[in-house]
Amino acid sequence: MPGLAGRPGSWGGLVLRVGQTFFAAACIGVMGSSLGFASYTAFCYLVASMGLQMLWSFGLACLDAYAIKVKKDLTSPILLSLFVVGDWVTAILSFAASSSAGGVVILFQKDVLFCRRYPQLPCGKYELATAFAFLSWALSATSALIMFWLLAAF
Numbered sequence: 001m002p003g004l005a006g007r008p009g010s011w012g013g014l015v016l017r018v019g020q021t022f023f024a025a026a027c028i029g030v031m032g033s034s035l036g037f038a039s040y041t042a043f044c045y046l047v048a049s050m051g052l053q054m055l056w057s058f059g060l061a062c063l064d065a066y067a068i069k070v071k072k073d074l075t076s077p078i079l080l081s082l083f084v085v086g087d088w089v090t091a092i093l094s095f096a097a098s099s100s101a102g103g104v105v106i107l108f109q110k111d112v113l114f115c116r117r118y119p120q121l122p123c124g125k126y127e128l129a130t131a132f133a134f135l136s137w138a139l140s141a142t143s144a145l146i147m148f149w150l151l152a153a154f
Contacts, residue, residue, distance in 0.1 A: 004146065004149070004150065005146075006142065006143060006146040007074075007075060007146060007150055008060070008063070008064060008067065008074035008075060008079065008080070008083060008147075008150075009063075009064055009067030009068060009072060009073060009074035009075070010064070010068070011068065013060075013064045013143075013146075014061060014064040014065060014068065016139050016142060016143050016146075017057045017058075017060045017061035017064055017143070018057075018061050019135075019136075019139045020053060020054075020057035020136050020139045020140050020143070021054055021057040021058045021061055023132045023133070023135040023136035023139065024050040024051075024053040024054035024057065024094075024132075024133070024136045025050075025054050026129075026132040027046065027047075027050045027129045027130075027132035027133045027136060028047055028050050028051060028054065028129075030125050030128050030129040030132060031043060031046060031047050031050075031125070031126070031129040032047070033125065034122040034125040034126060034129070035120075035122060036121065036122070037126070040104055042097075042100040042101045042103070042104040043101055043104065043126065043129075045096075045097050045100060045101075046097040046098065046100070046101040046129065046130070046133055048097075049093045049094050049096070049097035049098075049133075050094070050097070050133055050136065052090060052093060053090050053093070053094050053136055053137075053140060056086055056087075056090050057090075057136075057140070060083070060086075075150060077151065077154050080147060080150055080151040080154070081151060083147045084144070084147045084148050084151050087140065087143050087144035087147050088144050088148075090140055090144075091137060091140040091141045091143075091144045094133065094136060094137040094140050095137050095141070097133060098130060098133040098134045098136075098137050101126070101129070101130045101133060102130050102134070104126070105123070105126050105127050105130050108121065108123055108126070109123055109127075
């Protein structure tokens, strides 16, 4: 399927990987600048998951850029199998981490009113980091589906 947008070694694939890397790094940066995030397990898990997402996506973005530069095709079944497994693992971890962090943010803001009672908590930063994580997950899930579709086409 040479015309499929987002396949490895294409401009679409590079844009997806750069987007994943950017949003994961933004999540880590915002959460890292939030005081007290390490006191909550969900936020620690979010940072760890986004760190893995950032490393995986950055590595594949570099591979895509190299493949574009030398005009190399990256759609061999062995490479696609590796991409499928890596993308699905990172997508599932990212979704779990984003969901758990989102649950904690909603708990703090709506249910127990921690954000109102303790104004020193950076609830806005927690929310922004969680939004960045969901955006990274959305792009990661898109890549995972594309890789699975390409592998199924062989």
